[in-house]
Amino acid sequence: MILYKEFSMLVDFNALSPSQIYFAMSQTITPRPIAWILSDNGDGGFNLAPFSYFNGVCSDPPLIMFSVGAKRDGAPKDTRANIALRSNFVVHIPHSGQVEAVEKSGDALPPGESELTALGLETVPFGGFPLPRLRDCRAAFACELYRMDLIGNAPQAIIYGRIRSMWLDDAVGAHDAKGRLSVDATALDALGRLGNEYSALGPLLRPGASAPAAPKPAPTPAAAVKPVPAPKPVMEEEPPVDPNDPKAVRRAKRRQHKKAHLSDLRHQIDMVLGGPDYAQTSYEKRQELAEWLMDKLQRAKWVDEHVIATELYLLRHDHPERFH
Ligand SMILES: Cc1cc2nc3c(=O)[nH]c(=O)nc-3n(C[C@H](O)[C@H](O)[C@H](O)COP(=O)(O)O)c2cc1C
Known part of the structure; x- marks a missing residue:
């Protein structure tokens, strides 16, 4: 007689392939912030690509990190190559209204070809920094390469960027009466990455308060965030080979x-x-x-x-x- 049935799943990572592990991790460690990274192609043009293995990791010095896989042929992705060659880059925090552009900017273009041109995105100067930022963005960090490590078998490049300055839209950032910076999370409306889909910010939760705080009206309604239909692996794996071809x-x-x-x-x-x-x-x-x-x-x-x-x-x- 079964007295107790455990409705849970214990996943042994030793039994999984790297691509299965990638899917297990990327669908569970959610929602992830997205770094929408502009880097210098060196020919007057700029590269733009999203990275969700990303976070802030140190305040002194101020550092962000993100993890970059390789292209299908094993060559470094253009973002990694541009940063290794020219150091400066800009990290934007995309908002939920930019979901389509973020997804499309993840498509591989030949090196030197700009996603900005392909997607019709405009840039404006980033006060004092050599690279511009996207005009339609609410928060951006001007960064320079701090260090780069190679990890794993692929290998994966972990890029650390030192933040030189941060730009905030007036609707997002403000100083309170004591001069402290405060960032309005609802106005920022940061886009989150799930497995193959995206999420918008839900209601804010305040521990200790009896009910969840009512969300302020977001500049872009959550309904605008459409799940992306065609799933596409983010860290490319070797495609299966047909032995008869x-x-x-x-x-x-x-x-x-x-x-x-x-x-x-x-x-x-x-x-x-x-x-x-x-x-x-x-x-x-x-x-x-x-x-x-x-x-x-x-x-x-x-x-x-x-x-x-x-x-x-x-x-x-x-x-x-x-x-x-
Ligand atoms: C939302 C999103 C998140 C992504 N996150 C990562 C990531 O963390 N690491 C990575 O190597 N690729 C990631 N990718 C895939 C890259 O954006 C993609 O390979 C892109 O073509 C790289 O561009 P580049 O060669 O111009 O640098 C992501 C794609 C999307 C759409």
Whole structure:
């Protein structure tokens, strides 16, 4: 006789593939804030993309972080490459009325092609910062690269940005009588990321108060937030390969070869830089090493300047004493 049935689910992550784990985490750790990030393409144009593995992580110094996967071919996403090369970027907090534009800006465009142009989004100067911000935004942070770490097997780049200044729309930010900054969450109306859908801010809850506080009228009604019909994985996985399609099999092999090549380069870099002899290495020798790495990375034809810049950034960051 069954006396007790447990209606719950214990999910063993050891039994899941990375993509299953991604779906389990991204549908449960919700709602996530979205960093809508504008970065510099280096040709006068700007890149815009959303990232929801994002949060504020330190106040002294003021830091945000977000996590960036790789493109399908293993190359760094344009946001990561732009930041590694040019450091400055702007994080916008999108509002619920921007759900369609946020979703579309997550589509991959060729490097150098701007989502701003494709989506008809306007920018305005960001008082004193070299990059502009979106005209239609309620909160934006002017950031510069603080550090970048590679984690996981993919690998995933964790980018930390140091906030230089924050811009708030007048309807959102105000100073109280004591001069303290207060931000109106309802007016900010921050868009949240769920699994494949989005959420708008619900009623505000005030612990200790007998009933939930009535929400102030939001500038954009929650009803405007439509669930996005076509689910699309955010961290791209290797697509399944049809073994009967020789072209697809060849492409998959090439991709694997590229991945193995990059991981081999990384391994060599680690070996060279981590070796015991480097404590006594001269400045000239370090320059020579940097040249050697550049040359080696450039010779791997598929590795573009973005990968080289990221690798050298990481080397400089992890081993500053060897580069100046
Ligand atoms: C709402 C939303 C959140 C996303 N969050 C992430 C994320 O946290 N990390 C990531 O690597 N990609 C994320 N993506 C996918 C990227 O936005 C997408 O790969 C984009 O094409 C990257 O653009 P880029 O190559 O111009 O940087 C997200 C997409 C959407 C729509």
